[in-house]
Structure formats: structure tokens, C-alpha cells
Amino acid sequence: MVLKIGVIGVGMIGQDHIRRCIEVLNGCEIVAASDINLEHVKAVLKKYKINGKAYTEGLDVISSPDVDAIIVASSGPSHEKYVLAAIEAGKPVFCEKPLAVTAEGCQRIVEAEMKAGKRLVQVGFMRSFDSCYRKLKEMLNTRELGEPLVVKCVHHNSEVGDSYTTDMGITDSMVHEFDIMRWLLDDDYETIQVVSPRITKYAHTGVQDPQLVLLRTKKGILITIDLFVNCQYGYDIRCDVVCEDGIAYMPSPLQVQTRTKGKFGEHVNTDWRERFIVAYDIELQSFIDNAKNNIVMGPSAWDGFIASKTAAAGMKALESGEIVSVNLPQCPSFYKK
Ligand SMILES: NC(=O)c1ccc[n+]([C@@H]2O[C@H](COP(=O)([O-])OP(=O)(O)OC[C@H]3O[C@@H](n4cnc5c(N)ncnc54)[C@H](O)[C@@H]3O)[C@@H](O)[C@H]2O)c1
């Protein structure tokens, strides 16, 4: 069986997912796509020689009888409406992060999915599919280094556009860390604090960049996130875990190192597409394979909800400068792994 996919939103990542469905992944076909910019959808379908339907309204993609499963890759504020409609239609939906732009929106999705009685939503948190994070988790799980005490995360983007705001540092970028740290440490959060250092001359007016976040987990582990989205030198994601008996440094994807003209060199990734290219392939192939068997796995709506709840507490911490309780609810048995 070939899974017939409809894509909502054909911007940067929507197009990248279409490319991988066409050129890299198995068992799927793109049969429809939508974007508020119809000409853009038509151009993308033409570029990839896709003989599918083009819509402006994403709901038309979801209700199309030709479509078995949905990829939501539109801008964040539109996610909730489309994910709720996909659940209502009983179709598996892969939704890019954030699941919804508010914790309340995520909660509505969680409630709708539980009411539907089966998992239909996979959230596009791709880091748990990345071999570097997986190797780090395998090492921690051996307990050879003892218990983790402190985790130091780095999340650097080369630059961001002028629509990027201080809040997005928390709701759009650091949500990746809020998700992956729970997965890595099998833990949840107690408190969050946001500290604002001197601002880089490369930040757009009014944007706090860099930002430093401190999270304390229920087990007492302290996590620092050094976010710098105009770092200029490349896209750099790192994670060091200080444990009782040693330190684990997350490996970087393999790169050729050079020595020439008195200098040592190694390529630094330019953006997320390059750094996580294999992880995106694996997460989407796994969505396709599972959807064909009528199941959905991977990062859940609950994970999306917890990441957004943590981001909401982070926003309060940013405004107040105080240490804020994250107040996470108990995970319902429906979502227990
Ligand atoms: N997992 C990741 O690493 C990752 C990486 C990049 C982006 N994202 C997420 O993917 C989403 C899209 O990001 P992007 O970088 O591709 O942005 P983008 O601005 O390049 O693309 C968004 C597209 O959505 C369209 N759109 C806006 N509202 C719409 C609506 N109501 N219905 C249909 N289409 C609509 C826009 O016209 C645009 O073409 C965001 O939620 C972003 O956070 C995730």
C-alpha cells in the first residue's frame, strides 16, 4: 500500500518534507498540497512533478477522500485548527512543532485525541531520531558515568529573519530542548528561569539575543540552555552531560577535518536542514510506515503539550526575571510509553 499524503504549508520545511517524500522515502505519494499562497503551491507541485491537487484552504486537504494522512508544515498559529480537523476526520497527522502556539491549544488537541480513543498525532520533534542524541542516551543509560547532575545545551542559529521575536527564542527554538531533555533524562521540569545577557549587535531591534535558560528537573538536575540565534558562525547544537563519575559529550555528525596553511578546520553546519537531515528522514519514514499500519508513534501530542506548557512558564520567567514553577500535570495513561 502507498500512503497518500496531503501537505499543508509549502514554505521552507513543507517543501523540504515534500522533497524527502519524493526523493528519499518509501511507500508514500503526495496527492494534495495547500498554502495561503496558491501560486506557491502550484509552483512547488510543478517543481517536484507532482500531479496532485492544489488548495488555499488546508481543511480541503484534510477532507479530500484522496488523502490518507496529513503533514502540517504551515506557520505555527494555524497548526491547532488543522490538527483538530485531522483528528475529527480520523486521519494520522504529522504536525511540525510547535503543536499549537499556546499550551491551551495543545491541551485541546490532547483532549480531542483522547476522545478519538487512539493516537493520531506525531509532533515534528526530530531530535530523538538523531543518531548523536541516541548515542548520548545509550551512554547515559549504561549508568557507567553515574547519575546526571548538570546538562549544558547549546542552541545556536547563524541568523534569523526580522519576524523573529524574543518570545520565539522560547516558544519556537528552545521547545526542542524542552522536549529532548525529558526524553534524554526520563524526567520532567520543576522550575524555569530566563537570564538576559548583553545583546549582540547582530540582533534585530528589540530582540533579546542571546538568552540563557535554567531549568530544574524533578530529580534535581540543572539544565542550562545557551540560545544564540544570530551567532554568525553556523548552526550549532550541543549537549554535554555532567554526571557523578564523568562527563558525556554529545558527538557531532561526522565531518572531514582538514589541516592546511597553518590552520585546523572542520565544516560547521549552516542550518537545521543540513544538521538534522537524516533525523527528518527517519522521523517521517517512521510516520509513514506506522500510518500504513494504522498506528501513530514517536513524539506525541502530550509531548507537544508539555513542551508548550514549559514554554508558557518560560515566558512568565522572561517577563518577571523570577524563577517560575512549571506546574506540569500528571501524564494520562493514554500517553504513558
Ligand atoms: N522541526 C524543525 O526543526 C523545524 C524547522 C523549521 C520549521 N519548523 C516549523 O515548521 C513550521 C513552518 O516553518 P517554516 O520555516 O517552513 O516557515 P515558512 O514561513 O517558510 O513557511 C510557512 C508556510 O505556511 C504558509 N501558511 C501560513 N498560514 C497558513 C495557513 N493558515 N494554511 C496554510 N498555509 C499557511 C505560509 O504561506 C508559508 O508558505 C513552523 O511551525 C516551524 O516552527 C520546524
Ligand SMILES: O[C@H]1[C@H](O)[C@@H](O)[C@H](O)[C@@H](O)[C@H]1O
Ligand atoms: O524553526 C527553527 C527550527 O525549529 C530549528 O530546528 C531550530 O533550531 C530553530 O531555532 C528554529 O527557529
